Every structure is written in C-alpha cells, then in structure tokens.
Amino acid sequence: MSDRKPSPFPTLLNNDVCSLIQAADDVYQIRFKNRAANAYLVRGKSRTIMIDVGLSSNFPALLECLHHLDCPPEKIDMVILSHEHLDHIGAAYHFAGHRTIIAAHRLAANKIMLRDDFSMLRKMFNEPNVPINVDIWLEEGNLIDLGNFRLNVMYTPGHTSACISLFDPEKGLLFAADTLMPGGVMGGVFGSGSIADYIQSLERLKGLNSKILLSGHGRLSDTPQDDVRIAIQRSHTLLSDTAQLFDALDARSNFEPIMQSVRDLNKLDDT
Numbered sequence: 001m002s003d004r005k006p007s008p009f010p011t012l013l014n015n016d017v018c019s020l021i022q023a024a025d026d027v028y029q030i031r032f033k034n035r036a037a038n039a040y041l042v043r044g045k046s047r048t049i050m051i052d053v054g055l056s057s058n059f060p061a062l063l064e065c066l067h068h069l070d071c072p073p074e075k076i077d078m079v080i081l082s083h084e085h086l087d088h089i090g091a092a093y094h095f096a097g098h099r100t101i102i103a104a105h106r107l108a109a110n111k112i113m114l115r116d117d118f119s120m121l122r123k124m125f126n127e128p129n130v131p132i133n134v135d136i137w138l139e140e141g142n143l144i145d146l147g148n149f150r151l152n153v154m155y156t157p158g159h160t161s162a163c164i165s166l167f168d169p170e171k172g173l174l175f176a177a178d179t180l181m182p183g184g185v186m187g188g189v190f191g192s193g194s195i196a197d198y199i200q201s202l203e204r205l206k207g208l209n210s211k212i213l214l215s216g217h218g219r220l221s222d223t224p225q226d227d228v229r230i231a232i233q234r235s236h237t238l239l240s241d242t243a244q245l246f247d248a249l250d251a252r253s254n255f256e257p258i259m260q261s262v263r264d265l266n267k268l269d270d271t
Helices: 055-070 086-095 106-113 195-206 224-249 251-270
Strands: 011-014 020-024 028-032 037-042 047-049 080-081 101-105 136-138 143-145 149-156 166-170 173-177 210-217
Touching: 011 055, 020 210, 028 055, 037 055, 055 086, 080 086, 086 101, 086 136, 106 136, 149 173, 195 224, 210 224
Parallel strands: 047 080, 080 101, 101 136, 173 210
Antiparallel strands: 011 020, 020 028, 028 037, 037 047, 143 149, 149 166, 166 173
C-alpha cells in the first residue's frame, strides 16, 4: 500500500498527449507527457491569459483542453512566454491572427523576434521555423491585472538571462517556469544563464508567501517553501562543484593565450 497522499489537484481530462488539471479556481495546468513544458490557463473576470503554450506539435491536444474548458484561442487575451525556449513557446504562432497579445521579457522578446535558434534550442526540439511575434515587452515590476487575479512580473534569470516568474500575492500562486520545480528540481543553466543569477532568483522566490507552485515541468506543488529551500541548497552545491571543475582545468593557463591573442590584435590595430 502506497504512503503517497492523494493529489489535491483534480484531473479534468486525460489523453495520450496531456492532462488537464485544476490548480485553483479558474486556474488550470495543461501538463504534456512529452518534452513540452506545462501550459497554464488563468481565467480572470476581466481578461483571460495563458502562461506558456508548449510545443507546436502538441497544439491539437492543447486545443482539446481549451475547448473542454469552453475557452478556445479566440477567448484568450494574452499569452505570456516565461522565456525563449521552444518547449515553452513553440505553439505561440498558432495564436497569430486571433486577438491574442503575445508578451515576454524584453531579453526573451529580442531573441524570439530575431529567431535566435541557438538560444531558442530549435535543434533540440525540432520545431518549425516560423515567426513568433512578441507584442509587449515585459519588465520587472509590471502588473498583469485580470480583475480577480493580480500577477506581478518578477525578473528571475539563471536558467537563461530572460526568465520571468509571475506571482499573485493575494492567492499565493507562483508561476515559476523553469526557475523552480517540485522537489527543488532546477531547470538547468543554459547559454545566457548563470548559477549565481539562479541563486539570487531562488532567494527572491524564497521570500514570497507562495502557496501553490505552478512550474514549467512536472506536477503542481502545494509545498513551494520546501521546494525552494531544497533548490537553493542544490544550486550552492552546483556552484561549488563548478568551481572545483574550473580549478581542475587550470583556468588561468587556458585563459592566458586568449588574452595574448587580444593583445596581439590590439597591436595590429595600432599599426
């Protein structure tokens, strides 16, 4: 007999590609069963938003979930992209042509609009090379007011340079994307990311009175304070391990030839 307690979050729909799970009143997680990130629907009194949308290949399953909730794409006012990775944003171009506004942090928006395939991990996810336009560039401190939800935009870099989290302080809802996942799992540090930035972002999340963690991958969590505490411990261990690795590589001896090359180039410029 399992000691695992039953989930407090009911499953409303389950198919071969994804599950539709209710996280709170008018808040739903669409959890994909492949490498796509979770998508979230938040139905406010004045407007409805999605936070991330998963891969383009999963759009038919996403559509099934939205229709199950009587909320097709034409009823969605805004899609907020947590960062630039295609497992989170690939299906965004399907919302083009509707009235939906696409929003992302300015650093993510720049990468997406310029089709920076390296930053977006296009080869990893083999997504179609189609344009995704970002209409609104978000910054730290912006407020997304849905009437009965008020989501604060937090700039939480580390996984990449462009990550944001959304937090409703009244309801305790924390949409943390790949910055924090259940059990303290970290989303990894990619390209423009930084372990030090990751730690600072996690410390910020630790200071929130969050009650439900709605992350980029995996289940919903009703223990976000435990999750972030574990993640901070792991990130400090990762930082220590990385420092030992750099020491083993003898970074100074490897760095000197690079600096000499720069000095040689500067000499050429002076002649």
